Amino acid sequence: MQFNATSRSVQGSSASRRLRRAGRVPAIVYGGDAAPLSIELDHNEIYHALRKEEFHSSILSMQFDGKATQVLLRAVQWHPYKPQVLHVDFQRIAAGQALHTKVPLHFINAEISPAVKLSSAVITHVQNEVEVTCLPGDLPQFIEVDLGNMIAGASLHLSDIKPPKGVTFVAGGDTVLANALAKPGGATEEAAEG
Structure with a gap:
């Protein structure tokens, strides 16, 4: 731009x-x-x-x-x-000098994950961006995070996603990006009552 x-x-x-x-x-x-x-x-x-x-x-x-x-x-x-x-x-920006900046996260496939499909869980995004270091030529516009395999009660950590080529995450791998929380009165309670 x-x-x-x-x-x-x-x-x-x-x-x-x-x-x-x-x-x-x-x-x-x-x-x-x-x-x-x-x-x-x-x-x-x-x-x-x-x-x-x-x-x-x-x-x-x-x-x-x-x-x-x-x-x-x-x-x-x-x-x-x-x-x-x-x-x-x-x-x-200098071409050969590493940058330290934040990049937005784009979450995809939440609606088809087992957490949503099978358990009626709600997936919440804990982080919407992540700090990275990279050379200017490697800076991504965004990082895609696939939530398609999330199960109810699970958390997705930074260590679960692979950084793009030439990009290093600044935060530790235990940083939570998203949670799949079961709704109160969800599918499991309905099955128990029926």
Whole structure:
């Protein structure tokens, strides 16, 4: 994904307020070999980009002064109650330098698992993202987690899934990703009464 940025010459809270009133968002790009760079973004463009999952978990191409710079979204500040972006932080990416970031988890096949089909259990997602380290070229947009073999009362741990090639999980293998909890008054109690 790509977005456009322009240089921001004035800084400070009053300058940032003026930018926001003009439909712009103050932002910063840091990291790599260069000094931190103060930029501004178009509010509507960045607002709609932030609503897409892949914008949060993939390497972005920032168009600045006619050049493309590879960056990663690091932080977003939102207005407390308005749908308004207040500030955005990006980190420059160096091709040979490992990244440490969070990647979303996509859970699949929960509805066909024995826990749901046979035991009427409810599968809950304990984690929706996982921290990883990898080179920029190996960064996945998401990690797919297959729940098709879960049974009632079981938990799926991080050690139960295989990381994509070149990706290492930061958390320990005993981290719980999902649980299959039997419903109170579920199929087993109905069978006992019948």
